[in-house]
Amino acid sequence: MTGMLQLRDIKKHFGPVEVLRGVSFDIAAGECVALVGDNGAGKSTLMKIITGVYQASAGEVILGDRNITGTAPGDIRQLGIEMIYQNLELASQQDVTANIFLGREPTRTVMGLKTGIIDFKSARKQAEEMIRQLGARLPSIDIQVGHLSGGQQQSVAIARALTFSPKVVIMDEPTAALAVREIQHVLDLIKELKGRGIAVILISHRLTDVFEVADRIVALRQGVVIADEPTAKTTMQKVVAHIVGAQ
Amino acid sequence: MPAADTKTLSLKDGTVSFRKARGALRIESLIVLAILVVAMSFASPYFFTVANIFNIVLATSTIGILALGATFVIGSAGIDLSLGSILAFAGVIGALVAAKLGLPWWLAVPACLLAGALAGWINGLVITFGRVPAFVATLGMMGVARGIALLITDGQAIFGLPNALIWLGQGRPFGIPVPAIVFILAAIILHLVLSFTRFGRHTLVIGDNERGARAMGVPVRALRIKIYTLSGVMAGLAGLMTMARVNAGDPTAGMNAELAAITAAIIGGTNLFGGRATILGTVIGALIMGVLQNGLNLLAIPAFWQQISIGMVLVVAVWFDQLAKQDKE
Numbered sequence: 001m002t003g004m005l006q007l008r009d010i011k012k013h014f015g016p017v018e019v020l021r022g023v024s025f026d027i028a029a030g031e032c033v034a035l036v037g038d039n040g041a042g043k044s045t046l047m048k049i050i051t052g053v054y055q056a057s058a059g060e061v062i063l064g065d066r067n068i069t070g071t072a073p074g075d076i077r078q079l080g081i082e083m084i085y086q087n088l089e090l091a092s093q094q095d096v097t098a099n100i101f102l103g104r105e106p107t108r109t110v111m112g113l114k115t116g117i118i119d120f121k122s123a124r125k126q127a128e129e130m131i132r133q134l135g136a137r138l139p140s141i142d143i144q145v146g147h148l149s150g151g152q153q154q155s156v157a158i159a160r161a162l163t164f165s166p167k168v169v170i171m172d173e174p175t176a177a178l179a180v181r182e183i184q185h186v187l188d189l190i191k192e193l194k195g196r197g198i199a200v201i202l203i204s205h206r207l208t209d210v211f212e213v214a215d216r217i218v219a220l221r222q223g224v225v226i227a228d229e230p231t232a233k234t235t236m237q238k239v240v241a242h243i244v245g246a247q
Numbered sequence: 248m249p250a251a252d253t254k255t256l257s258l259k260d261g262t263v264s265f266r267k268a269r270g271a272l273r274i275e276s277l278i279v280l281a282i283l284v285v286a287m288s289f290a291s292p293y294f295f296t297v298a299n300i301f302n303i304v305l306a307t308s309t310i311g312i313l314a315l316g317a318t319f320v321i322g323s324a325g326i327d328l329s330l331g332s333i334l335a336f337a338g339v340i341g342a343l344v345a346a347k348l349g350l351p352w353w354l355a356v357p358a359c360l361l362a363g364a365l366a367g368w369i370n371g372l373v374i375t376f377g378r379v380p381a382f383v384a385t386l387g388m389m390g391v392a393r394g395i396a397l398l399i400t401d402g403q404a405i406f407g408l409p410n411a412l413i414w415l416g417q418g419r420p421f422g423i424p425v426p427a428i429v430f431i432l433a434a435i436i437l438h439l440v441l442s443f444t445r446f447g448r449h450t451l452v453i454g455d456n457e458r459g460a461r462a463m464g465v466p467v468r469a470l471r472i473k474i475y476t477l478s479g480v481m482a483g484l485a486g487l488m489t490m491a492r493v494n495a496g497d498p499t500a501g502m503n504a505e506l507a508a509i510t511a512a513i514i515g516g517t518n519l520f521g522g523r524a525t526i527l528g529t530v531i532g533a534l535i536m537g538v539l540q541n542g543l544n545l546l547a548i549p550a551f552w553q554q555i556s557i558g559m560v561l562v563v564a565v566w567f568d569q570l571a572k573q574d575k576e
Binding site for chain 2: 027073074075076078083089090091092093101103105107115116117118172237
């Protein structure tokens with residue numbers, strides 16, 4: 001399998017601090033790669049480079065056969081890479097529909113001209129449909145997101161990531177703040193995404209989750225990949241050893 | 248204060264949807280306005296005269312036009328302290344064009360708007376690319392714009408405006424003062440922009456969660472520059488109206504006008520920390536400020552007390568808002 005998303009020798013420094021010191025790995029369509037590592041290992045920085053929020057100091061991000069290094073966040077999403085942030089990055093005073101379409105509001109065409117007028121009807125309909133497909137239970141999609149529970153808010157963030165048929169979905173600690181039943185929902189969802197040929201990058205501290213859904217585990221320590229192994233060929237003890245650097 | 252939809256939240260908790268009241272119109276601000284109007288009508292026999300209602304409308308228009316721009320700025324979690332100074336700067340530029348340079352009178356209109364836009368655009372650039380906090384950038388512009396207005400007029404008001412221009416401030420087609428018509432039109436247009444366009448939606452979203460908005464591809468910098476430019480244009484418009492009303496390009500016009508404008512937006516329900524704003528709320532807020540100012544005038548209370556009362560209203564409004572927030576948490 002060739003990689004759908006390839007990271008080539010990514011480096012990033014903030015001033016004199018080297019956060020990423022040459023990270024490379026591939027991820028194939030329908031594959032779930034778990035990215036593990038201690039706090040400060042560079043996981044979030046790496047993901048923000050993929051999504052265009054940060055610029056890499058060196059190295060390349062390749063999607064399919066296209067070099068997408070340095071592309072703006074909105075264009076990265078357009079190309080099919082979505083990220084569900086640990087803090088969800090929702091606008092809490094906006095309703096569910098507004099959040100799902102945040103940055104990609106459908107607009108109306110008036111007399112053949114594209115306008116900046118939001119097509120509320122179509123957005124609402126699609127948002128409703130997406131929430132239904134996900135099986136998320138929300139009191140209403142017209143509610144301010146800030147009034148929803150943590151699990152419900154996460155459903156909104158997931159719906160936002162999946163509404164535009166992504167190729168790659170990055171999840172940063174998606175189960176950290178969830179109840180047990182909700183955790184299983186997220187894990188089932190990841191399996192379903194894999195089944196649909198979507199590549200998933202999972203950042204998680206919960207190794208039980210990682211071993212349940214990931215095909216490969218990439219361990220990051222101090223800005224370098226110190227292990228990249230198929231889940232089937234490693235053990236929890238080994239992964240822990242990689243993370244804490246006990247080898 | 249609680250938005251209108253918190254009450255309905257507990258009523259329905261099924262899969263049935265309901266339309267929430269869009270935005271955050273505060274019933275409280277309407278009550279305050281009603282109390283003010285009733286109190287003033289008892290306090291002064293002149294309050295409900297036609298002439299006085301025109302006075303209120305005129306006072307409200309200038310504050311209101313500024314407050315409309317402030318609504319966008321504060322909704323985006325910004326602040327614009329340079330509104331009053333830009334008003335004076337734009338008015339002076341307009342008066343120069345119409346009275347001193349011998350150009351056609353109507354050129355004063357785009358001149359005022361462009362002067363305001365330029366000042367606002369510079370605010371936006373300094374805030375986004377210069378990474379200077381909005382508070383500091385616009386405080387600086389407050390000094391700079393006022394200073395330039397004083398400099399180019401040598402501190403003297405420019406008189407001798409053509410009649411056609413004065414009509415913009417003093418005319419009354421169908422008995423309605425022109426500034427009031429301008430304010431209402433501007434309010435309607437900006438209401439549509441805030442409620443129904445991506446620009447309006449994104450304005451509130453970057454006020455709510457700027458980092459999230461950026462991660463989702465909202466062009467935050469370009470948007471902020473547009474918002475401050477809009478605020479500058481509104482200050483320019485207010486400058487034009489003021490100049491036409493007082494028949495002079497006065498470099499000392501609009502002193503502390505930002506205080507009244509920001510207060511109007513805040514008591515109209517705009518969240519000081521961004522993310523929530525409605526134009527209708529701001530219009531009510533501007534009316535409250537207009538009635539308050541007018542009432543104090545009618546009761547022959549010295550102008551200094553106006554400053555004191557407006558300042559207190561602003562602080563109390565934000566204080567109540569914070570109290571309501573604590574209750575929720």
